[in-house]
Amino acid sequence: MSRYAKPLTDVALDDRFWNRFRETVVREGIPYQWRALNDQLEADAEPSRCMRNFRIAAGKEQGEFGGFVFQDSDVYKWLEGVAFSLRWHPDPRLEAIADGAIEEVAAAQQPDGYLDTYYIINGLDRRWTNLKDHHELYVAGHMIEAAVAYYQVTGKRRLLDVALRFVDHIDSVIGPEEGKLRGYPGHPVIEMALMRLYAVTGDERHLRLAKYFVDERGQSPLFFEVEGERNGNGFYWKNSPLRYRYYQAQQPVRAQRNAEGHAVRAMYLYSGMADVARETDDAELARACRDLWESATQRRMYITGAVGSSEHGEAFTFDYDLPNDTVYGETCASIGLVFFAKRMLLLEPKGEYADVMERALYNGVISGMQLDGKRFFYVNPLEVVPEACEQDAYKRHVRPERQKWFGCACCPPNLIRMLTSLEEYVATETGDAVYVNLYAGGEIRADGLVLKVETNYPWEGDVKLTVAGDAPCRKRVALRIPGWCREWTLAVNGEAAEATVRDGYAVLDREWRPGDGIELALAMPARWVRANPKVREDAGKVALQRGPIVYCLEEADNGGALHSVRANTAAEAEIRWEPETLGGVVTLTTDGLREKDGSWDGALYDFRDAPEAEPVKLRWIPYYAWANRGVGEMRVWIRN
């Protein structure tokens, strides 16, 4: 029996919290983004050109390539999201549109299987000359992911066949064999995509190619350097502190100990590494994954699950460097962190992975989307002063309100595929155990055991699981005790249950009968959080968290100049469910102090005591819901 867990994919979600987001995605996001891909948005949104590129590449239209070199990936991410949505929200009309989009894609495929509209339009003679920056393998990766999802949900092979032909082509061009390019992608994703493909095809070539991409990365002589010299490619990061760290290619991945470079690339690469490590039972690679996980999450992650401290390279910087106002924290990077966390959970079922997954999902991932599903953040700051976003060139990437569509539209479709596939993150299983990693209403259908889950998570900590089905079944049920939870009780059929607690899970081992009820009660007070004292930017500050939800102060509730506000951490927070606020949220109200500046004259500096402070009530809203009520200041960490 494998010592690894496997994904438990037969899950149905019907959750109060997530339903709203997922319905928004189906109702607004998917149609909106389809219009975006077809340049049918309002004139003030940036055009995508994505579908047009496919038609030009297929010879159906005349014109030039539009958008970024990786523009094709947008439709693949959209298709993947559509596929996931069809699993729980059948929609024949949408499926027909997606089938049509797949035909457009297929029509552009070259006789040899190649499919990247950038090079098809601009000249195939230059293809595969710039793996470092030209994203052909990235685009292929997203195509594969879409193809696998669409096939798994609809049973239709059209896109899968396109992807398989493209993979055959790639396999014929790139690899360690004599005569092939000994390259790998500048932007990872194909590694985990190939592992998903392998799970469907069982074709060893797919596994081998994924493993090759992982192992070849960063080997000496460095392919990107060789390629650059051969083809005269530029090296944008030459004079940056990042250099090849930008691409996670500064050294072979097994030697890497710190999460470095472009955060999305890093997360995707590490996810692929974990997939390969598990599938090939590679302890050394698994260890590298653990080291990178610890670096990313224990030294370089924001409290919201955001990663990427700097706009420069959208990248990691160094340990404990977590500025709240110049942060990048790309939505895609938090999504990537969820991918990575899920794969670490499969490598070893430890609650710490699910804790981070939950942290990212409920905070830094969904903060990327406006509550109406129509606008998106690329950057997810923890501290915003709107004037600074305008006047300070190094904060201009931080926007105080979500944008309609991006020229580089990676985040919106990534959010769609994340939210539509949440089922895949809820539970994992081993031969004799079901691990419940996230608490959300629905049904978890493991081999021999069906658990019906009822909860009002994350607003309440009570989770009720009822055994459905008709046969008795012996199975360990492992319920995650979230890292944020300090007090909890567990009952089975109304009686306090003995549970072994191991690696963050309370494990019930018994024979289950239909109708058995498990009641997990997680105490969910509002708690003040402090950052590790090594985090310079959070020294002397506190944040507020309740359950998995990180809170923030907004100018809309608390006035501006939030740097003048201090927390009174001694007083109790008032917890209030407000169904009419921000789509329904629990708000928190705490005592605080606001320093008055009225008594200062014009002087900038003076010999004075601390400014007088007056007691105020501070009203906190969930971080993910910020910037839904106009432009204003926002802060997660405030002075204590």
Place this chain on the structure above:
Amino acid sequence: MSRYAKPLTDVALDDRFWNRFRETVVREGIPYQWRALNDQLEADAEPSRCMRNFRIAAGKEQGEFGGFVFQDSDVYKWLEGVAFSLRWHPDPRLEAIADGAIEEVAAAQQPDGYLDTYYIINGLDRRWTNLKDHHELYVAGHMIEAAVAYYQVTGKRRLLDVALRFVDHIDSVIGPEEGKLRGYPGHPVIEMALMRLYAVTGDERHLRLAKYFVDERGQSPLFFEVEGERNGNGFYWKNSPLRYRYYQAQQPVRAQRNAEGHAVRAMYLYSGMADVARETDDAELARACRDLWESATQRRMYITGAVGSSEHGEAFTFDYDLPNDTVYGETCASIGLVFFAKRMLLLEPKGEYADVMERALYNGVISGMQLDGKRFFYVNPLEVVPEACEQDAYKRHVRPERQKWFGCACCPPNLIRMLTSLEEYVATETGDAVYVNLYAGGEIRADGLVLKVETNYPWEGDVKLTVAGDAPCRKRVALRIPGWCREWTLAVNGEAAEATVRDGYAVLDREWRPGDGIELALAMPARWVRANPKVREDAGKVALQRGPIVYCLEEADNGGALHSVRANTAAEAEIRWEPETLGGVVTLTTDGLREKDGSWDGALYDFRDAPEAEPVKLRWIPYYAWANRGVGEMRVWIRN
């Protein structure tokens, strides 16, 4: 009688504090920089090419222009500094070298008076086509300043004649008259230079040209735009929040209310404006100067007298935006602030101007130079974490140690001319009054009254002034009571003196006899400073100041992780003169707390109380002396 003050230039300095800096400049700075101008430095310093450019322009050597478009200005600033030094430190050998340099300069002058080696070498057909960015008028301004100083000190007209011919040429090419370019400099300095020239020549054309440059700036249609379209010039700041504010050309100067754009340019422009306002008795222009002064010093200045909050454009950002770690705070900008302050003092003798002048001089100006005079800071941060300077692309302009020489070497020669001309900042006079603005040992020789000054300022607050000369003289003596001083006493001939206090000066009005002694005792405790509560970056923090000296903590004395250190503002500071430390400084020792991080496990975030803190002694050194003992952390503002 003019209501304005005039410079009191007959001052001899012999001051314990300044002598050391000035001797370093004469002994190290001037010879070192001459070698730099002639590319004779060690191989690891950036070559200047400055003098070589003149020889190439004169046809004496073959070669290409080297350095920046404004490279000529370096020798002019050096010559100006040499001139000033010769006034108090005669040195025939140095004067001969300077005479030789002037001959090199003169030899490059064109028959029509033009003199900018960039265009002489690269093609005169393109001259005057890019006033916005190509610095010809800036170079001319520095030439004029050097020429005036050299003439005033040595009586030699050679460089003055060269400058006058260049000014004639400029006057024939640029101006409001039909057929001339209706332009003005992208980088101001010629405005104040022409005013100094006018003071020597009395030639109304020089005044008129200065006034024209001031008044034409920012008029519509914008010259820089017209010029750019005509000549195809680029506009680097097009997509920046700065745009034409970078050049202080966003609107006519009389309408400007905020200190904006590139901070050095701003300071130089405002200085020229104040000169013109005073000379032409222009109340409207003087009011604009006052508004700009208030903006710069009451809303946009660091406690060290640094200005320019952002590396982007080396520029001001917005009110109260004063980040300590990403600051620019160019040495030249603080020097420019001293220029501006001096001119405001002449417009109206108010102590607040001298307060800022003193703040900049004793802190943000001299911090630019290593104590041995051999290395220089361009950027003067208030908070440094060396690792961030390497790993965070947006802090890479902040260096944790001074550099040998800069490709753009504006700051080192600017420091030289500032330190060699300190005499000009000590005092001002009106018909019946002498204003002592800075306290430094030496002699102030006003019309009819000579004051001998003895003091150990800034380390002690006692200042003794003795009336020298032989005739009795009725004159008001106005002694500045520094803004930092809360308690002081004044005695004349040993008896407490009645003094009127007005606008920051204690005024003694009596008939002075030879031998009369004035004793001013300024109480000089160490005081905790707070910033205006609107300054986000300093909220909850304190700085430490004694007299005009701002202090800082260095890792060398206090260990790293200075963000974990808190001040105990209740305890008294221990004040200690340490002759062997950093060339002789008063250090301060205060009680403080250091938060321990030992008790944290690996977690980044946790529900915890504030970290335990242990009492520590904090050892503070003068800010200007930081980074003279190797690389380490430094902080001016610490938590309270």
